[in-house]
Amino acid sequence: MIRVLIAEDQEIVRRGLKTLLTTKPDLQVVGEAENGQRAIQLIEGLQAQFLPPDVVLMDIRMPVMDGVEATKIICQQFPRTKILILTTFDDAKYVAEALRFGAKGYLLKDTPAEELAEAIRSIHKGYTQFGPGIVEKMMANVSVIETDKPQELPPGMAELTAREKEILKMIAKGASNREIAQAVFLSEGTVRNHISNILARLNLRDRTQAAIVANSFMSWLEN
Known part of the structure; x- marks a missing residue:
């Protein structure tokens, strides 16, 4: 029940x-x-x-x-x-x-x-x-922080590696593991490991939450 x-x-x-x-x-x-x-x-x-x-x-x-x-x-x-x-x-x-x-x-x-x-x-x-x-x-509409206020990064985000940031941006765009693997010249297993690390570092439950966070802080990720 x-x-x-x-x-x-x-x-x-x-x-x-x-x-x-x-x-x-x-x-x-x-x-x-x-x-x-x-x-x-x-x-x-x-x-x-x-x-x-x-x-x-x-x-x-x-x-x-x-x-x-x-x-x-x-x-x-x-x-x-x-x-x-x-x-x-x-x-x-x-x-x-x-x-x-x-x-x-x-x-x-x-x-x-x-x-x-x-x-x-x-x-x-x-x-x-x-x-x-x-x-x-x-x-x-996911940027819940107004652009005229300074963005405070979620815990763990500043510690992301360059590769993790790259993969996180692709997750935000809806790319599958296979598409990410092809784009960054890695195996799908390695991409899955990177995504697991990203979720653990940011204390997120799944890639949907990762996409939401990435869209919220896309300007930071791109810079």
Whole structure:
């Protein structure tokens, strides 16, 4: 049984999600929260009973505490609970931030019930989940730091080697391991090792997060 907590400020949406999920025999809704702060409180209570949620369906825009900040705190304090962002097409910038903080993926709010259930199962197994339409927009709007403010590099980024920077830039452009290997005249196995080093150095979960970070700091990488 996969334990699911719903964090969504609109009651009618929460009810709808709960109704959809309760029709699935392998999914159990163990809590409903109207904002990120309440979601954290519910997780704390469930954790005290040794029954934490496996997956949180997290809305981005909520009062008191939004989904981005809640994602950051939950991923830090409850690393076994996975976050699946529920969003709209206009929230690409916030989705990018949530992914950097540890969310395992996102889906649009109008995703059909069967796809939503399957995404929860996939997230629970440890896979990432990305709905259609937002990735391109997210990459185009990913620079969450205004250009008139000095950029503070993420921990570990200054220690990247020249080769790692080169590969990171290609990841940001969507290149596959094979394409990167051909471009830099390395084997695919060596490229995979470099990518593993990049993820470890920057404390990232996967190449999608690496692409987001790279796009955020592309001017630094290129200079």
